[in-house]
Amino acid sequence: MPAHAVAVDVGGTTIKAGRVDATGQLTRARRVPTPRDIPALVEAIGTLVRELAEPGDAVGVVVPGIVDEATGTAVLSVNLGWRDVPLRTLLVEDLGRDVTFGHDVRAGALAESVWGVGGDLLFVPVGTGIAAALVLDGRVRGTGWAGEIGMLTVSDPDGGGPVVLESVASAAGIARRYAARAGVAVDGADAVVEAADGGDLDAIAVLGDGMDALGPALADAVALLGPVPIVVGGGLAGGGESVFGPLREAITRRLGERPASGVIAARLGPWAGCLGAGAFAMGLSTSWAEEGVEP
Amino acid sequence: MPAHAVAVDVGGTTIKAGRVDATGQLTRARRVPTPRDIPALVEAIGTLVRELAEPGDAVGVVVPGIVDEATGTAVLSVNLGWRDVPLRTLLVEDLGRDVTFGHDVRAGALAESVWGVGGDLLFVPVGTGIAAALVLDGRVRGTGWAGEIGMLTVSDPDGGGPVVLESVASAAGIARRYAARAGVAVDGADAVVEAADGGDLDAIAVLGDGMDALGPALADAVALLGPVPIVVGGGLAGGGESVFGPLREAITRRLGERPASGVIAARLGPWAGCLGAGAFAMGLSTSWAEEGVEP
Numbered sequence: 104m105p106a107h108a109v110a111v112d113v114g115g116t117t118i119k120a121g122r123v124d125a126t127g128q129l130t131r132a133r134r135v136p137t138p139r140d141i142p143a144l145v146e147a148i149g150t151l152v153r154e155l156a157e158p159g160d161a162v163g164v165v166v167p168g169i170v171d172e173a174t175g176t177a178v179l180s181v182n183l184g185w186r187d188v189p190l191r192t193l194l195v196e197d198l199g200r201d202v203t204f205g206h207d208v209r210a211g212a213l214a215e216s217v218w219g220v221g222g223d224l225l226f227v228p229v230g231t232g233i234a235a236a237l238v239l240d241g242r243v244r245g246t247g248w249a250g251e252i253g254m255l256t257v258s259d260p261d262g263g264g265p266v267v268l269e270s271v272a273s274a275a276g277i278a279r280r281y282a283a284r285a286g287v288a289v290d291g292a293d294a295v296v297e298a299a300d301g302g303d304l305d306a307i308a309v310l311g312d313g314m315d316a317l318g319p320a321l322a323d324a325v326a327l328l329g330p331v332p333i334v335v336g337g338g339l340a341g342g343g344e345s346v347f348g349p350l351r352e353a354i355t356r357r358l359g360e361r362p363a364s365g366v367i368a369a370r371l372g373p374w375a376g377c378l379g380a381g382a383f384a385m386g387l388s389t390s391w392a393e394e395g396v397e398p
Numbered sequence: 399m400p401a402h403a404v405a406v407d408v409g410g411t412t413i414k415a416g417r418v419d420a421t422g423q424l425t426r427a428r429r430v431p432t433p434r435d436i437p438a439l440v441e442a443i444g445t446l447v448r449e450l451a452e453p454g455d456a457v458g459v460v461v462p463g464i465v466d467e468a469t470g471t472a473v474l475s476v477n478l479g480w481r482d483v484p485l486r487t488l489l490v491e492d493l494g495r496d497v498t499f500g501h502d503v504r505a506g507a508l509a510e511s512v513w514g515v516g517g518d519l520l521f522v523p524v525g526t527g528i529a530a531a532l533v534l535d536g537r538v539r540g541t542g543w544a545g546e547i548g549m550l551t552v553s554d555p556d557g558g559g560p561v562v563l564e565s566v567a568s569a570a571g572i573a574r575r576y577a578a579r580a581g582v583a584v585d586g587a588d589a590v591v592e593a594a595d596g597g598d599l600d601a602i603a604v605l606g607d608g609m610d611a612l613g614p615a616l617a618d619a620v621a622l623l624g625p626v627p628i629v630v631g632g633g634l635a636g637g638g639e640s641v642f643g644p645l646r647e648a649i650t651r652r653l654g655e656r657p658a659s660g661v662i663a664a665r666l667g668p669w670a671g672c673l674g675a676g677a678f679a680m681g682l683s684t685s686w687a688e689e690g691v692e693p
Binding site for chain 2: 225235237240242245246247249250252254255256265267319320322323324326327328329357358359361
């Protein structure tokens with residue numbers, strides 16, 4: 104197993120890259136803008152890897168959207184305009200070395216499991232959108248559009264027709280709904296959380312609507328899987344009790360009498376995906392043993 | 399790996415037992431009433447095993463309720479009045495041989511994965527209650543109260559307060575709600591399905607309410623895990639399009655634009671749990687390799 108990896112997390116606006124060791128220490132961190140076309144993207148990633156890598160380092164690259172790990176394909180990214188891009192093959196050709204290719208949210212979940220919160224968990228980044236990734240029995244689960252919970256249909260809290268979950272519960276959706284309701288422009292969900300902390304009833308209501316919509320989707324996973332901790336990442340991770348209180352209540356309401364899972368903040372912050380790219384490339388997991396039910 | 403197992407499925411009213419081979423063939427099938435006290439239960443299981451077992455056979459016993467496979471404990475069965483019964487230890491002492499101990503629904507899921515529908519799946523028996531068990535990456539997942547989705551809280555379709563999912567969507571709940579609505583006593587959900595097949599609007603409405611309540615819980619699992627097939631077992635498995643049509647619609651409504659998972663009937667019928675007890679005892683799984691995401 105390589106002791107270091109060069110890790111690259113391709114985001115909607117920024118590529119984050121660095122060199123990660125087996126304890127999760129990140130060095131030589133870099134940020135560059137994400138190019139809009141594929142040849143320029145491959146060149147940008149290649150330049151970063153050549154700059155950062157030492158001989159023997161593994162290389163891990165993760166991207167957003169719908170990812171097929173088995174074929175190394177970026178199947179779909181609406182934000183970046185990708186469809187069926189064989190990105191791993193393109194990178195291997197450019198670099199002349201092996202590349203581990205994966206999904207940014209599943210990478211973040213792995214990093215939280217190995218170096219952050221620890222153990223099995225349901226990682227739920229709540230930012231511009233909402234996604235989820237599951238670490239179960241020590242391994243990241245799912246591929247393709249697994250984890251795209253932000254597109255689940257929920258009731259519009261304003262009484263209109265059905266809407267997608269992330270329009271109500273994402274950080275972006277919360278900021279937008281608060282601005283519409285309070286008639287005040289806000290600079291993201293942080294401002295809504297701050298207002299709720301100060302007792303602003305519109306902010307409390309908008310955060311409550313969001314967590315009422317998000318809670319059942321998470322509770323249903325817990326009912327099926329057992330009490331796996333829910334690890335909230337992204338922009339709302341720092342929201343404190345104004346976010347976590349209503350979310351716990353909504354989960355408990357759906358679960359009924361069962362003990363609710365813990366709902367906790369992610370530990371690794373915005374570099375979790377990059378760290379996870381390194382963890383994937385080094386072949387790390389929480390548990391090497393297969394641990395399904397073996398009665 | 400043993401080539402045969404004696405398999406025992408302890409139900410609320412009946413114990414089913416038999417001898418299972420590695421291809422899922424069941425021979426020497428037996429049914430006896432389930433005793434109400436633990437010493438009599440241990441004796442009844444012991445008698446069945448001594449009668450059915452050949453030298454070298456594995457022994458598998460599965461029970462309903464909340465089961466801790468790791469300690470071999472029947473943690474809770476409301477129907478059978480159990481709490482924290484160290485059943486595996488009691489059986490090992492009685493039989494003087496190894497016993498594999500597990501959960502009836504997780505056993506049914508394993509049997510469907512190994513010998514029935516095949517592969518990864520979400521097994522959802524809908525009968526007196528509603529439960530679920532997941533086979534993911536070739537292994538049964540979860541322990542304890544994992545899978546107790548019947549106790550999720552849903553809106554009362556009659557407009558009352560929140561109710562538990564199984565009061566609306568279980569076979570028993572469907573029969574009860576139809577009887578109340580149509581003013582006709584019915585002998586279980588089969589009669590409601592038959593009425594719906596014949597165009598009875600009350601039956602169609604009651605089945606629709608049930609599947610509208612069940613669908614989102616299953617859709618949420620699919621959104622998280624990816625398109626794992628949903629395998630409906632129990633009393634509603636034979637419900638045909640009067641059940642599967644509304645269930646597919648409810649799942650699709652919650653999932654939004656994604657391709658819905660297949661919703662199909664279980665293949666193994668009421669002996670799935672017994673077969674699965676044998677599969678557990680023989681150490682069978684769909685996949686021996688660990689297959690979490692390895693990009």
